[in-house]
Amino acid sequence: MSTVGKVIKCKAAIAWEAGNPFSIEEVEVAPPKEHEIRVKIVATGVCRTDAHAVSLSFKEGLFPVILGHEGAGIVESTGPGVTTFKPGDKVIPLYVPQCGQCKFCLNPKTNLCEKISKIKTPISDQDLMPDGTSRFTCKGKQIYHFMGTSTFSEYTVVAETSLVKIDAAAPLDKVCLMGCGFSTGYGSALNTAKVEPGSTCAVFGLGGVGLSAVIGCKAAGASRIFAIDINNNKFSLAKQLGATDCLNPQDFKKPIQEVITEMSNGGVDFAIECVGNVAVMKAALECIMVGWGTCTIVGVAPGGQSIPVSPMQLIMGKKINATFFGGWKSVDSIPKLVSDYMGKKFNLDALVTYTLPFDKINDAFDLMYEGKSIRTVLVF
Numbered sequence: 001m002s003t004v005g006k007v008i009k010c011k012a013a014i015a016w017e018a019g020n021p022f023s024i025e026e027v028e029v030a031p032p033k034e035h036e037i038r039v040k041i042v043a044t045g046v047c048r049t050d051a052h053a054v055s056l057s058f059k060e061g062l063f064p065v066i067l068g069h070e071g072a073g074i075v076e077s078t079g080p081g082v083t084t085f086k087p088g089d090k091v092i093p094l095y096v097p098q099c100g101q102c103k104f105c106l107n108p109k110t111n112l113c114e115k116i117s118k119i120k121t122p123i124s125d126q127d128l129m130p131d132g133t134s135r136f137t138c139k140g141k142q143i144y145h146f147m148g149t150s151t152f153s154e155y156t157v158v159a160e161t162s163l164v165k166i167d168a169a170a171p172l173d174k175v176c177l178m179g180c181g182f183s184t185g186y187g188s189a190l191n192t193a194k195v196e197p198g199s200t201c202a203v204f205g206l207g208g209v210g211l212s213a214v215i216g217c218k219a220a221g222a223s224r225i226f227a228i229d230i231n232n233n234k235f236s237l238a239k240q241l242g243a244t245d246c247l248n249p250q251d252f253k254k255p256i257q258e259v260i261t262e263m264s265n266g267g268v269d270f271a272i273e274c275v276g277n278v279a280v281m282k283a284a285l286e287c288i289m290v291g292w293g294t295c296t297i298v299g300v301a302p303g304g305q306s307i308p309v310s311p312m313q314l315i316m317g318k319k320i321n322a323t324f325f326g327g328w329k330s331v332d333s334i335p336k337l338v339s340d341y342m343g344k345k346f347n348l349d350a351l352v353t354y355t356l357p358f359d360k361i362n363d364a365f366d367l368m369y370e371g372k373s374i375r376t377v378l379v380f
């Protein structure tokens with residue numbers, strides 16, 4: 001029986017409030033409106049940003065909400081006016097949309113898009129659908145969307161500009177990581193830091209994002225890659241993916257930036273922070289070479305915190321920049337990254353340390369909090 005045009009009842013993980021586990025609930029997912037698409041999510045990764053959204057220290061989220069922004073699925077139905085997608089297409093929802101028409105999309109210097117940059121405080125454009133309403137209800141309550149994607153639901157509705165079609169042969173339980181972690185880390189090295197062949201790099205934080213940055217540094221031809229984490233369990237995979245020196249700051253009396261500066265004869269060419277800790281961001285800036293070193297910020301720090309930057313470091317030629325989704329223009333780039341994966345250009349599979357049924361979502365978060373996983377992929 002066709003579900004087109006009807007409300008679908010399905011399973012979703014709802015965060016009713018910050019600081020509590022998710023509850024698996026039956027939700028109603030309304031049909032897509034104009035220029036919207038309803039997608040059956042097949043697999044979704046769990047990213048630290050989802051944890052931030054329910055963390056008491058970030059305090060930015062709206063509740064109740066369906067989180068999730070690293071998913072892959074299949075188009076179930078399309079709303080009026082949609083011409084670029086059809087039922088059955090394999091797709092990845094995009095939290096960085098690409099409308100193709102705004103001043104950001106038309107400028108090659110940025111991957112922002114006006115569809116997210118207009119923040120209607122306190123509700124951003126991506127907490128609800130573009131018409132200001134939600135497609136999700138549960139127990140008679142309206143549920144917020146998240147980042148325009150809400151992949152912690154068996155069915156979700158996304159705007160046409162927040163979706164991209166990918167190779168029909170792609171394994172969705174792997175390429176879902178293109179929706180965030182892999183693309184962000186890999187692109188932070190290639191597009192934002194612009195790592196050069198023969199260079200020395202330091203990647204701080206070896207989660208899904210940081211290890212993808214290691215893959216990116218290696219792909220760019222870096223000859224030495226320092227990989228830094230306070231969890232030694234992350235080092236074997238980091239080495240497998242290209243790290244040459246794995247360092248745990250807790251093993252040294254000196255601050256880690258001094259250790260790296262000494263080991264690299266004055267500083268690294270590129271440092272990439274993938275933790276989300278302002279003290280680590282400071283260390284990343286301090287361990288780069290004066291004259292030309294670049295420090296790239298990827299981690300998201302709790303609201304209200306800032307990085308202490310001495311202007312003299314910048315005067316002496318150090319550069320600092322940051323990445324959003326690895327700098328990729330999403331619609332243009334994700335299908336190409338999926339093709340590169342299919343062509344075995346990089347080892348994305350190694351990042352998926354657990355694959356669990358969707359109902360185990362709280363276990364997936366625990367594995368992340370306990371530092372036991374790189375990425376857990378949940379499958380419906």
Ligand SMILES: NC(=O)c1ccc[n+]([C@@H]2O[C@H](COP(=O)([O-])OP(=O)(O)OC[C@H]3O[C@@H](n4cnc5c(N)ncnc54)[C@H](O)[C@@H]3O)[C@@H](O)[C@H]2O)c1
Nearest residue numbers: 048049184205206207208209229230275276299300324325
């Ligand atoms: N800029 C973006 O577009 C973007 C996109 C995705 C994720 N993020 C952010 O990137 C960060 C990393 O995400 P993730 O999913 O890989 O997280 P994760 O939790 O899986 O990995 C973080 C790693 O940092 C390590 N770590 C913690 N404290 C450390 C310290 N003091 N020194 C060195 N290492 C330390 C942890 O042991 C862990 O291995 C998060 O802040 C996330 O919100 C940003």
Ligand SMILES: [Zn+2]
Nearest residue numbers: 047049180181
């Ligand atoms: Zn993410």
Ligand SMILES: [Zn+2]
Nearest residue numbers: 099102105113
């Ligand atoms: Zn745009």
